[in-house]
Amino acid sequence: MADVSMKELALRVFIVDDEPPARNRLRELLSDCNAQLPLALVGDAGNGQEALDRLIETPADVVLLDIRMPQMDGIELAQHLQKLPYPPVVIFTTAYDAYAIRAFELHAIDYLLKPIRLGRLFDALTRARNAVPVQFEVLRELLPEPRRNLSVHERGKIHLVPLEQVVFLRAELKYITVRTLEREYLIEESLTALEKEFAGRFVRIHRNCLVARNKIEGFERGGGEEGEGWTVRLAGLPEVLAISRRQQYIVKELS
Numbered sequence: 001m002a003d004v005s006m007k008e009l010a011l012r013v014f015i016v017d018d019e020p021p022a023r024n025r026l027r028e029l030l031s032d033c034n035a036q037l038p039l040a041l042v043g044d045a046g047n048g049q050e051a052l053d054r055l056i057e058t059p060a061d062v063v064l065l066d067i068r069m070p071q072m073d074g075i076e077l078a079q080h081l082q083k084l085p086y087p088p089v090v091i092f093t094t095a096y097d098a099y100a101i102r103a104f105e106l107h108a109i110d111y112l113l114k115p116i117r118l119g120r121l122f123d124a125l126t127r128a129r130n131a132v133p134v135q136f137e138v139l140r141e142l143l144p145e146p147r148r149n150l151s152v153h154e155r156g157k158i159h160l161v162p163l164e165q166v167v168f169l170r171a172e173l174k175y176i177t178v179r180t181l182e183r184e185y186l187i188e189e190s191l192t193a194l195e196k197e198f199a200g201r202f203v204r205i206h207r208n209c210l211v212a213r214n215k216i217e218g219f220e221r222g223g224g225e226e227g228e229g230w231t232v233r234l235a236g237l238p239e240v241l242a243i244s245r246r247q248q249y250i251v252k253e254l255s
Contacts, residue, residue: 011037011125014060015044016051016077017093018069025116026064026093033122048072052080052151052158060088062128064112067094072148072160075100079139080151083158087133091124103142109134146197150178152185161185163201167215167234168241169194171208181236203254205232206244219243219251 013030017023023044030041042058045051047069055063063081067074078090092111094100104111110124110131149160165180171191178185195202195210202210217233220240230251231240243251 009038010040011129012040012042012059012061013125014042014051014055014058014063014088016046016048016063016069016074017044017066018046019066020046022066022093022114026121029116029118029121032118033125037122037125039125048077048080049160051077052160055081055084055088056157059084059086062125063088063090065090065092067092067097067100073143075139075143076147076149078134079136079143079147080149080158080160082133082136082139083151083153089128089131089133091128100142107134107138107142109138109142140193140197146201150185150187150189152178152187154185159185163198166212167237168209168211169202170210179237203250205241205247205250207246209241211241213254216254219255 015023015026017026023046027041027044030039033039042060043054045054048071051063065074065078074092078092081087081090092100092104092109093114093116094111095114101111101113103109110127112120112124147163149162150166152159152161161178161180166178167181168179169191170177170179174188175186176189176191176194178187191208191210195204198210201212203213204210211232211234215234215236217235220231220233221229229245230243230248232243233240
């Protein structure tokens, strides 16, 4: 059997934390772990978008991911990481958060409580060698608030599309078309799950379409299915969208 170097066997680790002292502390601990567990620190990032950009270029086996970060928390970022070609195992790092810890323990998700101890980190990394990435649906259950972004895997990169830019979501075959004023994106998610997650932001106008409530400019009669019923006019878009007979109650509700 050919010799395999320790470097090739090393567990590739990436750190995501918005606080530089926390990233420095983890680097030191990883260096200490390396004496007994072959590790390679492949990078770090201070926010979610930076982490996505770097991880698409430099894959990691394990991401040490802070939960409490501005703009995008760690649980939402973990959802977007599932769009990577080879999603990493995530170990969450957090100050005491009773909700998160109960949820992690219920779903057997590994976490490290700050301040992080060397022995606990070593144990978590050892387990990570045989762990599998957390399922997207489980992460959705863990997130107490809706995501702020949708993630799109396109041309070898992951793009974040802020929810406030989305005008409508339309199911077409196995994809969802995400429409902004500028362009369309395709994602592979469930329209029903998106409706549930973003119930306060979107309203269903058809079995295959959700529109942003704050983008509705008005309703027009005489369109819709078979030339009857209603259509909805959305701010900034030339096209109007048909409202199904079943959903026409929203005309009165939102007018």
